[in-house]
Amino acid sequence: MTTDGHTVPRTGNGFIDATHRSLMDHVDSIRRECASGASRDAMVPHFSRFADEMRVHFDQEEVIIRAAGFARWEEHANHHAMLNQQFGRLIDYVCGCEVSPDFLCTVAGTLDAALCRHEIRHDGDYAALVRAASTAPEGAVLIAWDSAFDVGVGPLDAQHRQLAELMNELDAMSRQGAPVRESLDLLGMLHDHVHAHFAMEEGVLRRVAPSRFVSHRNHHRMLEGQFARIRQQVENGRLDSGVVVRGFLRFWLMDHVLGSDRPTFAEAAGATGR
Ligand SMILES: [Fe+2]
Ligand SMILES: [Fe+2]
Ligand SMILES: [Fe+2]
Ligand SMILES: [Fe+2]
Known part of the structure; x- marks a missing residue:
């Protein structure tokens, strides 16, 4: 469940779902700290850690969807790159300028909304394929070498x-x-x-x-x-x-x-x- 009450669909890949959950928990704690009036100096490292976690998740997800045979993996990776760039710019702005607590709340809300939109809309594109690729038939070995x-x-x-x-x-x-x-x-x-x-x-x-x-x-x-x-x-x-x-x-x-x-x-x- 996102901080705005939307449900992020499960992809059927336990690893991706666990990292999605972790990212949502992270952005949720950022929003709560911003709402409680945390200072810019206190929030900057938090925003940076979130951007790192997101970058790592995107890299891992690209490996999975490419190996699972998702034909539009490059388009998906381009979307990840665009989000990395947008979030990076936003966080650089917060690092470089004196901003108000209200502005921090707006940044946190923007990160949350953009991430949820991606996970709900775009990650949904590969979910069926990855779910099928991630389900090993009962009794079969995980990787049957060929x-x-x-x-x-x-x-x-x-x-x-x-x-x-x-x-x-x-x-x-x-x-x-x-x-x-x-x-x-x-x-x-x-x-x-x-x-x-x-x-x-x-x-x-x-x-x-x-x-x-x-x-x-x-x-x-x-x-x-x-x-x-x-x-x-x-x-x-x-x-x-x-x-x-x-x-x-x-x-x-x-x-x-x-x-x-x-x-x-x-x-x-x-x-x-x-
Ligand atoms: Fe190699
Ligand atoms: Fe994702
Ligand atoms: Fe994605
Ligand atoms: Fe090798």
Whole structure:
């Protein structure tokens, strides 16, 4: 439920729904503090944290909808970019100018209304597709590996499969109600494998396609940042490992493999005539 009493529809993806809830709670607390007359200096860090949280959510949502096959993901990402820019300008204005408590309330209301409008109208566009992609049939593994996912470099394909298997294990563990400590250990192991995989892949790419190395490595840094943040939230108890692996990590892996690695290695093979 939004602060204005509208209902933000559930997308059917537990991870997106949890982050939507967290954003709505955040904007709600901003509105309440502004209404109670909080000073501009007190509110500036709060607004900045909200803008950061929103940016992170948009990045994560783009990974999910791209991997789920939402054809209009670029249009959706453009809308996110526009909101980031609008909110950024508004928050910069609050940071740079002496503004009244009434003005702060107006800014908070504007953030709330724009975010709700986006989540209700635009996020609704992908909801049916993402709901279907997020629902694993009873008894089926979370990620059923297919040779169509291979990039054509044996050791890298083996590592991709292993990452998928670890995610399947994490999913099974959560469904069986395993102790939190065990899930955290597995998530930590998965993180180590991600590091090792990116390092090996960068080594291969540097050899076979040096011109693609820097941009691909930068992309890995961004993916690592997403993984580290999610792991931290699970460790803090803010997110559940089952929700994370079913609602985000599986899409994160497939977006990495199909959206980034396969095109990169296919182009490299084409260029070298491999
Ligand atoms: Fe969203
Ligand atoms: Fe969105
Ligand atoms: Fe990879
Ligand atoms: Fe990669």
